[in-house]
Every structure is written in C-alpha cells, then in structure tokens.
Amino acid sequence: MALILCLETTTTNCSVALSRDGNVIALKEDMGLxxxxxxxxxxxxxxxxxxxxxxxQDLDGVAVSKGPGSYTGLRIGVSSAKGLCFALEIPLIATNTLKALAMQADISDVQTIIPVLDARRMEVYSAIFDTEFKELRGIEAQIIEEDSFQEQLTNGKCLFIGNGAEKLKGILNHTNAHFATEALPSAREMAHLAEAKHKISDIEDVAYFEPFYLKDFLVTKSKK
Known part of the structure; x- marks a missing residue:
C-alpha cells in the first residue's frame, strides 16, 4: 500500500493530504482569500x-496538482514536490487539477460536470466530464460569452464547479445551468488519482517536469 503526499497549490487553497492506498489519512488546508x-x-x-x-522517509511518492492555475502557486507546489522527490529518491506524480475539482461535485441530479477556475477578467480554465468523471473535453482556456457551453446545456443539467463559476453565474441564463461557486481544488481528491498513477508507474521526470500553465485563451465566435 503506497503512502503518498499530495500537494495542491493551484488556487488560494494551500492544501496537503497524506494518503495510504488512495485513502486520505491526514489533511491540512487553508481556504482563505x-x-x-x-x-x-x-x-x-x-x-x-x-x-x-x-x-x-516513510513516503512512497509525492503527488502535485499540475495545473492550470496561479503561476506562483504552481511554481511553489511543483518546486516543493520536486525537492522532496530528489532528496528522498521517490517518484513524482502529477494529477489533473480540474479532474480532481470535478470529483467534488454532487452528481445526483446532473448529466455533465464542468470544473472552472478563475483566470482573469472574463476568462476561465475549464474541462468537461461525465458523471463517471470520464473526460469529454480536455482542458481549455476560454473567454466566457453568453453562448458558452450551449451544447452541454442543451443536452441536460450541467454543474459548473469552482471559483470560475461565479463569472458564469452572471452570464449563463439557462435552466440547466447549476453552480457550485465556493469549491476549490483540494489535495483530498488527489489521493485516488495519485494512487491509480502510482500503481501503473505513471510518474514524471523529476528533473524536467514543469507545471501546466495553459496561457493561451480561446476566443469563440458568437452564434448570434
């Protein structure tokens, strides 16, 4: 059973979890502003x-949330994870930030989960998952408009989860749009993802691994 330290620093939530066999045995985080x-x-x-x-010295690996997110937060988390892995000679595991955020969702009455992180102005980082957390669309950076996510909203109820959901709440006027604006990525949800990667030795090169910054934004054309 692997003992993995999970580090989440992509937003204002400084979050650290210790997991054994994919189960969190200790968690410390600060969801301040x-x-x-x-x-x-x-x-x-x-x-x-x-x-x-x-x-x-008991650790079998260190997992870090790879982004996208805050540039400074990502650098701190990745640098700390790499330092521990170098010193302890243990594997470095990178987990999908938006998938972990999606895993916080209440899936009881929705068809689609769309984790969204605030970027700047009217921009967000987003991805799209079904209720089994299978990725339907990869991570993108996009400018929010009134017709954003219309295909998903037309097909059924969508839960927009994350600190980027507040922007969407004021723009998307659709009965199928639901919002969880207070959620932030946490090391708690990283535990399962990290364990799965550790089991198949899906690990990173400690010397060359870099965070996933995703700086380029997509401008979508209005359908009006």
Whole structure:
C-alpha cells in the first residue's frame, strides 16, 4: 500500500493530504482569500506527517496538482514536490487539477460536470466530464460569452464547479445551468488519482517536469 503526499497549490487553497492506498489519512488546508503557500506549505507537510505519526522517509511518492492555475502557486507546489522527490529518491506524480475539482461535485441530479477556475477578467480554465468523471473535453482556456457551453446545456443539467463559476453565474441564463461557486481544488481528491498513477508507474521526470500553465485563451465566435 503506497503512502503518498499530495500537494495542491493551484488556487488560494494551500492544501496537503497524506494518503495510504488512495485513502486520505491526514489533511491540512487553508481556504482563505489570500495566497499563503510560501509560508504554510511546508508547515502543512510537517503537520500531516506528524498527525499520522510518520516521517518523510516513510513516503512512497509525492503527488502535485499540475495545473492550470496561479503561476506562483504552481511554481511553489511543483518546486516543493520536486525537492522532496530528489532528496528522498521517490517518484513524482502529477494529477489533473480540474479532474480532481470535478470529483467534488454532487452528481445526483446532473448529466455533465464542468470544473472552472478563475483566470482573469472574463476568462476561465475549464474541462468537461461525465458523471463517471470520464473526460469529454480536455482542458481549455476560454473567454466566457453568453453562448458558452450551449451544447452541454442543451443536452441536460450541467454543474459548473469552482471559483470560475461565479463569472458564469452572471452570464449563463439557462435552466440547466447549476453552480457550485465556493469549491476549490483540494489535495483530498488527489489521493485516488495519485494512487491509480502510482500503481501503473505513471510518474514524471523529476528533473524536467514543469507545471501546466495553459496561457493561451480561446476566443469563440458568437452564434448570434
């Protein structure tokens, strides 16, 4: 059973989880409005290990949320993960930030889950998943317009989840649009994804791995 340290730093939520066999055994996070990663990330790493009565030498791997998200947050998380992996000579695992966010969704009454992270102005990072968390459309950066996501909304109820959902809430006027605006990516949902990758040795090159910044935005043409 793998013991994996999971680091999530793509948004203001500085989140650290310790998982064994895909199950979270310790979690520490701060969902404040400000970025505190530089000050708190290593404190939280020490805290979850202490809670589980374990040390860094017990770890079988380190997982990091690969993005997209805050440039500074991503750099801090990835640098910390790589440093631990170098020092301990253990695997580095990168998990899909938006898939982990989608896994927070209440799927009881929706057909489609659309995790959305705030980027800037009227822009978001998004992906599209079904209720089994199968990816229907990969991660894109896009400018939000009134006709965004019309295909998905026409086909059934959609849950927009993440801090980018607040922007959509004011623009998408559709009965099938539902919003979970308070959700932020958390290391809790990373545990299952990291364990699955560890089992098949789907790991990163510690020396060359870089976060997924996704800087380019797509401008969609209005159908009006």
């Amino acid at each position: 400000n970025y505190s990663h530089a000050e708190r990330l290593h404190q939280y790493i020490d805290a979850v290990l202490a809670e589980a009565n374990l040390t860094k």
